[in-house]
Amino acid sequence: MKAAPDAQKRLIDLQELDGSLDRLAHRRRTLPELAEIERLEARRTELRDAIVAAETEVGDLDREQRKAEQDVDQVRARADRDQKRLDSGQITSAKDLSGLQTEIESLHRRQSDLEEVVLEIMERREAADARVAALRAEREKAEEELTALQARRDEAQQKIDSEVELTTAARKGVAGDIPDDLLALYEKLRGQFGGVGAAVLHRGSCQGCRLTLNTVDLNRIRAAAPDEVIRCEECRRILVRTAESGL
Known part of the structure; x- marks a missing residue:
């Protein structure tokens, strides 16, 4: 040739x-913002799933608490009825009186146990609420960081694209001489x-x-x-x- x-x-x-x-x-493909954006997007997905799971747990605990409170109300209502019967003086049999008193005492113990269950559920619910709040706060922070990173990425890419445009124009001129x-x-x-x-x-x-x-x-x-x-x-x-x- x-x-x-x-x-x-x-x-x-x-x-x-x-x-x-x-x-x-190569600079455009390997901008440090790209790897960080990928990491934050993956973390955002993890947080989304974690928030759904935590909110589901809160919902489950709500239902569990309502059920436990209903049980307390039922036991309390039964104990109140028995106490009214006892106080009415309508029951004269010593055996029946003794049986009714025993049942009332048993119902009070049952009520106390159920109230402990309600308190334990409320504590779990409070912890679950705190997890949801913490996860939402972390997600919000991640979103803010992601937005800032995307802006920096776009700015860096625009600068590179401008250089590419100028270099490509210069290349075209040189190639025309060959x-x-x-x-x-x-x-x-x-x-x-x-x-x-x-x-x-x-x-x-x-x-x-x-x-x-x-x-x-x-x-x-x-x-x-x-x-x-x-x-x-x-x-x-x-x-x-x-x-x-x-x-």
Whole structure:
């Protein structure tokens, strides 16, 4: 392949611009805000599920408390009825009086036990309410942090996108100075070799693979016409000759 020496040198300008575009793309993919946003979004999902579970527990405890309070009311009402019967003087049998007194005492013990159950449920309900409040507060904080991070991410991405736009425009101008066949070869090699399709030959070394060329290869390059497109024998990238090539 033949190409004017100036056109070949423009490949290095193009390679620098492409390297800048690659670095900008990498910066955009690896913004620190992205990982933090992902973490906070996952935490937000965890908090949402935890809040649903805690609210469900509160609802269950509400029902449990109402049932326990109803049991207390029923036992209390029965004890009150028995006490009224006892106080009415209508029961004269000693055996019946003794039985009724025993039942009242039993009902009072049962009421006391049920009231303890109600208190225990109320304590559990208070703890569950506190968990719900804490989880909601944490979720609100996470939402605020997430909003701030998203704003920082958007700002950083906009800056990168502006740089990409300017660099892309500059690249278009440089690419226009390169013959189509040489540009196509460069693009092909760039895709094969990690984004680097052309490299400078500097003091006998290829700056693409960083290897020093042997004497035979250097002599071959010295003998080549200025417009001949040279390839590195080691990495196969396009080698661009300059005054610093050491030829």
